[in-house]
Amino acid sequence: MNRVNINRYKDLAFQVVGIISTLVGLVLLAIFIFSIIKEGIARIDLDFLSSLPSRKAEKAGILTAWTGTMWIFFLTAIISITIGVAAGVYLEEYAKKNWFNNLLEINISNLAGVPSVIYGILGLEIFVRTMRLGGSLLAGSFTLSLLIMPIIIVATREALKAVPSTIREAAYGLGASKWQTTSMQVLPAAAGGISTGVILALSRAVGETAPLIVIGALAYVPFVAKSPMDEFTVLPMQIFNWTSRPDHDFVINAAAGIIILLGITFLLNGIAVYLRNRWQKKISW
Amino acid sequence: MEIRLKEKIIEGGLLFASLLTILTTIGIIWVLFTQSVGFFTEVSLWEFITATEWTPLFTKKSYGILPLLAGTMLTTFIAIAVALPLGVTIAIYLNEYADKRFRAYIKPMLEILAAVPTVVYGFFALTIVTPFLKLLFPEVASFNALSAGLVMGIMIIPMISSLSEDALFAVPKSLREGSYGLGATRLQTALRVLVPAASSGIIVSIILAISRAIGETMIVAIAAGQQPNLTINPLETVETITAYIVQVSLGDVPYASIEYRTIFAVGLSLFIFTFILNNISFYIRKKFQNKYE
Numbered sequence: 001m002n003r004v005n006i007n008r009y010k011d012l013a014f015q016v017v018g019i020i021s022t023l024v025g026l027v028l029l030a031i032f033i034f035s036i037i038k039e040g041i042a043r044i045d046l047d048f049l050s051s052l053p054s055r056k057a058e059k060a061g062i063l064t065a066w067t068g069t070m071w072i073f074f075l076t077a078i079i080s081i082t083i084g085v086a087a088g089v090y091l092e093e094y095a096k097k098n099w100f101n102n103l104l105e106i107n108i109s110n111l112a113g114v115p116s117v118i119y120g121i122l123g124l125e126i127f128v129r130t131m132r133l134g135g136s137l138l139a140g141s142f143t144l145s146l147l148i149m150p151i152i153i154v155a156t157r158e159a160l161k162a163v164p165s166t167i168r169e170a171a172y173g174l175g176a177s178k179w180q181t182t183s184m185q186v187l188p189a190a191a192g193g194i195s196t197g198v199i200l201a202l203s204r205a206v207g208e209t210a211p212l213i214v215i216g217a218l219a220y221v222p223f224v225a226k227s228p229m230d231e232f233t234v235l236p237m238q239i240f241n242w243t244s245r246p247d248h249d250f251v252i253n254a255a256a257g258i259i260i261l262l263g264i265t266f267l268l269n270g271i272a273v274y275l276r277n278r279w280q281k282k283i284s285w
Numbered sequence: 286m287e288i289r290l291k292e293k294i295i296e297g298g299l300l301f302a303s304l305l306t307i308l309t310t311i312g313i314i315w316v317l318f319t320q321s322v323g324f325f326t327e328v329s330l331w332e333f334i335t336a337t338e339w340t341p342l343f344t345k346k347s348y349g350i351l352p353l354l355a356g357t358m359l360t361t362f363i364a365i366a367v368a369l370p371l372g373v374t375i376a377i378y379l380n381e382y383a384d385k386r387f388r389a390y391i392k393p394m395l396e397i398l399a400a401v402p403t404v405v406y407g408f409f410a411l412t413i414v415t416p417f418l419k420l421l422f423p424e425v426a427s428f429n430a431l432s433a434g435l436v437m438g439i440m441i442i443p444m445i446s447s448l449s450e451d452a453l454f455a456v457p458k459s460l461r462e463g464s465y466g467l468g469a470t471r472l473q474t475a476l477r478v479l480v481p482a483a484s485s486g487i488i489v490s491i492i493l494a495i496s497r498a499i500g501e502t503m504i505v506a507i508a509a510g511q512q513p514n515l516t517i518n519p520l521e522t523v524e525t526i527t528a529y530i531v532q533v534s535l536g537d538v539p540y541a542s543i544e545y546r547t548i549f550a551v552g553l554s555l556f557i558f559t560f561i562l563n564n565i566s567f568y569i570r571k572k573f574q575n576k577y578e
Binding site: 007008010011014015017018019021022024025026028029031032035036082083084086087089090091094095103104106107108109110111113114115116117118119120121122125126129146149150153177178179200203204206207208209210213214216236239240243244251254255258261262265266269273 | 288291292295296298299300302303305306307309310312313316317320370371374375377378379382383391393394395396397398400401402403404405407408409411412413439442443470471472473475493496497499500501502503506507527530531534535540548549552555556559560562563564567
């Protein structure tokens with residue numbers, strides 16, 4: 001066999017290796033999820049969704065956990081969208097190129113790389129201790145908002161960047177002010193991209209466990225939170241708590257909880273992908 | 286006049302929102318430093334970086350971060366050993382071999398790997414991967430670095446693959462065509478022309494993946510264990526820096542005690558490592574950004 005042929009075979013062999021590499025992670029994930037569903041699906045019923053936590057595995061439910069997750073989702077959404085989109089708009093539409101705004105940019109890319117557990121430490125000292133919010137929903141939402149802020153800012157900027165400058169110039173030409181142009185023309189045009197980024201960021205926040213453990217969120221909360229100042233637990237915390245118990249019945253509970261959590265995660269990601277595709281198709285500048 | 290005032294106020298508000306990001310960084314550094322100062326007045330920095338035992342929660346206390354560092358490096362190394370070859374192979378395959386439709390479908394699916402909550406990966410590692418490893422290596426501990434590292438590797442595949450793919454994609458067509466024109470196969474072109482040309486982008490993806498693996502918490506807290514262990518044996522129980530922070534947070538150590546402050550000292554170390562890695566990657570990206578433009 002001559003060298004040309006050897007190289008052709010190598011090329012073909014790599015094609016096989018490439019397909020296998022691409023699929024191996026997904027296949028493993030599919031196996032994981034399948035085995036979880038097999039283990040946990042029978043445990044999911046109305047009682048499981050509407051029961052308080054319990055020391056007995058078969059009586060325990062995720063009522064406080066999923067309501068806590070809903071609270072966290074909405075509070076974090078309100079806080080992080082307000083601040084994140086505003087910061088993104090400032091950096092993309094208002095900021096001039098100077099050393100300070102350059103610093104802001106480097107800083108944001110650094111914040112995106114800070115481990116989530118460090119945000120937990122920050123939240124513990126600032127929100128829980130200094131602002132005396134305790135292990136409340138509000139402290140948790142503030143902490144998670146800071147964590148996902150860089151994602152939202154970057155997504156906002158990307159979306160704004162994609163809006164052609166002709167739209168801004170047309171608005172200015174009609175006599176609109178900077179803010180009128182931004183709020184009535186540019187932001188609506190960028191809404192699709194921004195909401196994709198926001199939803200992906202919130203999906204991340206909903207799945208976070210470590211920072212909430214550090215700020216002192218409890219695994220055992222025997223009541224449903226009624227105000228942002230209440231103590232809380234969330235699905236990932238409940239899953240972690242059940243996973244770390246030796247009793248196998250709790251592992252089944254954890255598997256059932258994971259099915260619900262993955263359902264929420266995949267739903268949010270699906271919505272984000274749908275929005276992205278729809279927006280890309282609709283607008284072709 | 287009124288409009289101008291309103292515009293100014295709005296611009297001020299937007300500026301304030303972006304200043305919050307600076308405040309966040311200052312807050313992180315301030316919190317970590319002030320609490321660590323309290324720690325280092327009681328424990329010498331020398332002991333912290335050279336002592337070989339980490340036992341702040343025992344009666345016989347020792348404050349050497351090395352065992353936690355060893356656990357962190359071990360799980361990170363395993364994760365990168367999984368994610369690097371797979372991620373780069375995927376990037377080459379999707380860029381040079383796969384047809385466009387397959388690529389369009391598979392890319393968002395690969396992103397799912399990074400979207401699964403880490404607590405779920407931890408559960409996989411503990412209840413599925415570890416029992417499987419026990420079949421292969423009967424001596425493997427119930428909590429071990431290997432299982433956590435492998436699963437973490439799967440999680441960070443899309444990080445390496447998507448950034449590397451962007452880098453490969455940015456290599457100008459002329460280089461590719463030149464190589465084909467000389468009679469090279471796709472594989473030869475990929476390995477000898479494209480990968481070297483895209484090396485800065487690929488290195489950035491690896492550095493960011495290392496940074497992510499060092500900071501990953503739930504997978505290691507659940508599956509790698511909570512036993513500081515100065516070892517390089519992946520079958521043993523270890524404890525990472527992040528898992529230790531979780532362990533202390535779950536227990537009830539008194540506020541402002543030396544035990545409480547340990548999480549700030551190790552947290553500061555963690556922050557410094559990831560900060561350095563992130564800035565190296567940022568520097569490389571800036572420096573090589575316009576290489577082919």
